[in-house]
Amino acid sequence: MTAIPTFTTERLLLRGVLLSDAAAYQKIFADFEVIKYLSSAVPWPYPENGAEFFIKNIVLPNQGKDRWNWGIFLKENPSELVGAVELFRPGKPENRGFWLAKKHWGKGYMTEAVRPVMDYAFTNLGFEKMVFANAVENTKSRRVKEKTGARFLEVKPANFVNPEITHSEYWELTKEEWQGP
Numbered sequence: 001m002t003a004i005p006t007f008t009t010e011r012l013l014l015r016g017v018l019l020s021d022a023a024a025y026q027k028i029f030a031d032f033e034v035i036k037y038l039s040s041a042v043p044w045p046y047p048e049n050g051a052e053f054f055i056k057n058i059v060l061p062n063q064g065k066d067r068w069n070w071g072i073f074l075k076e077n078p079s080e081l082v083g084a085v086e087l088f089r090p091g092k093p094e095n096r097g098f099w100l101a102k103k104h105w106g107k108g109y110m111t112e113a114v115r116p117v118m119d120y121a122f123t124n125l126g127f128e129k130m131v132f133a134n135a136v137e138n139t140k141s142r143r144v145k146e147k148t149g150a151r152f153l154e155v156k157p158a159n160f161v162n163p164e165i166t167h168s169e170y171w172e173l174t175k176e177e178w179q180g181p
Helices: 019-029 050-062 109-123 139-147 175-179
Strands: 012-016 067-074 077-088 096-100 129-135 151-157 167-174
Touching (some): 050 067, 067 109, 096 109, 109 129, 129 139
Antiparallel strands (some): 012 067
């Protein structure tokens, strides 16, 4: 596994996801409300060993190569995983994904978490632009994009864990827009 940097923000600690995070990852991720807006590539019902399999077979072999996956932890409890932020290169077409435990929604944690990840992507990883996506119904995810300066591009059909959700919004942010004049 290639190490990725640890980031500290005002309220959060972000560090590379480890196999030891699998139990906490599983506990949060197996909640339909948490993952209903994610791609239908995520199985539902979520398998009992889904997080362990994902971390062991997808995250760790690719960590720091073509994907970067940070666990999100509250500074006040740095041993309890509460979410994750992931970068992908190449995009799918999106270059970033994230999720957060339901009890932490609406507190601004995700906007706080993506800022150092975006800085790292543009400054250290050489991204010139990034594409983001969210289910049209996922207004919280949309707000993160708006608050971090992404530009809305279009709506396209897409498949999600919740089969009743059928369209995704696509957004873009360039290195120049992120870093400013």
